[in-house]
Amino acid sequence: MYDGTSPSEAGVSGRGMASPGGGLRDGRIGLRLRAAEGRTGGVTRLAELDQAAPLRCLFPTVSKAEPLTACLTNTAGGLVGGDRMSVAVTVDPGARVLVMAQAAEKLYRSKGPDVRLDVSLSAGEGSWLEWLPQEMIVHNRARLRRVTRLDLNPGATVLAGEMLVLGRTAHGEQLTEGLIHDAWRVRVGGRLVWADALHLEGDLAEAIAHPAGFGGAVALATLVAHAPDGAALALMEEIRERLAASPQVRAGATEVGGLLITRFLSEDGLALRAAFADIWGYSRQALGSYAPVLPRPWHV
Template sequence: MTTLSSIPVKKRAVVDSGHRFDAGRHWAASLTLGFGTRTDGDATITSMIKAHHFGPLRVQRPFYPEGRDGCCHVYLLHPPGGLVSGDALSVDVTVAAGAHALLTTPSANKLYKADSNSVAWTQHTHLKVADGATLEWLPQETLAFDGSRGEQTFIIELEDNAKCLGWEILGLGRPASVLPFVNGHLEQRFQVTRNGRPLWLERQSLDPSHRRFTGKWGQGGATVHATLWAIGLADPAEAVEALRAQLPANCRWAVTYRRGVLLVRYLGHERNEVWDLFQQARVILRPRLTGHEATVPRIWLT
């Protein structure tokens, strides 16, 4: 009987299992979700009408902590808990007119050290929000281990009066274990459009060997990078002033508003600090965006 251990290393790349041990390794997983509305008496209820998955990407059942006619909460599950060389994760979410969905995760996402061939991982997120729909994208943080290599692509397509509130939090290295991010390369790409017209296009390259990584004119050695966005506010100027007045005053965050997109940026060293900051910002922004108070997803309390 032939076993994997009996196959010469050079031939292991073509074993029938599909697992490769060279630079061509590729393990894909995808999740496609769709949200729509249905009527129950006088109530309009947001339902998860599509949930297709391939590989280790799943969802738990929808939750309605804000009432049956309130926002539909869904938890994205990735059982491996992180990305290794060759992983290719793809998440596609569509929210139909009138629906309101909130997506989050039960724990941090981990980006592990690349293998000996320096094979990269990829993570692609595509959110589509119809006219009159609302989407909240609130994952827990992503932690990049030293030596990780990969690319994150984030695309949001909005129709006329679509609304979106979300954040992305990235921690570099494991400071508590004295394991800084000194090798590897990460690239993040953000693209937000409304009716096909670009509102926010951004590319960020994180390379510890580049002077920008430690230079005061660049990242200044920061180990936590985070961005919160809110799109569709009725009075963005008032929201900006509320954030500046109510959030803790320090030099590690700033808020701007351009081309219909409100952005809160954080550059520092504390995951807990930015997590608390963004939760406070959501308390301020959500009523202004959706007309409803900010409800904390139950999974964050476990």
């Protein structure tokens, strides 16, 4: 079931809501969801929300057949050097939620300081969590350090992803220098099962063009799936077949520590986005019996 609980009905804090203009910004979202009627099934309600500008959390009205949906937005319109943003999502046992980005994020050129993003996702027994990204568009000479941490109960079902577009491709921009450090840490039952990091620094154009690097790809994405009793791993062959039907995308799916990891590369950001949406839609239907489509705001 779905319950459109508004923030005013739960423990909500708006500390730090002053205007972010004029310097470094420390934005945060702290979100906890609980199942109102026991550990499995029942209505999911907002239990806690702590937010600080420029990050805000909105709750759009969705179909009753969908999980509670939280939409995260950056009211500053982008990220600049020195910004520090953190998002922490806790899904209590039995709760079901989709957390998504409202729009693509822009990472602007930096004069030196890094943008630091810290994402922490925790999913309890019998819970459902979708962490659905939109693209982060990396401008030339931008500097990014991001860590995404997942702490999962073995009985949780989780889909989590990230997407990067290297340069303002619609403007013909090519990345020549900057920093991209993008890391994942996934624990299941308290045990580290996957650690991964992409690190690009210095001559980015060479790394992007090199056959042993991205081979000319300017868009990349990762999708991590976990479900009890290896249910996510059972989707691997079907996902590989669907990926093979996307000729503009180089992609693969594999098992790591009980997780199903799907990676995407493309020279066309729109083609990658379409392939990513197809695999996500298929996975959410197969694992959660939800419609094989992404929320309407994701397509705007």
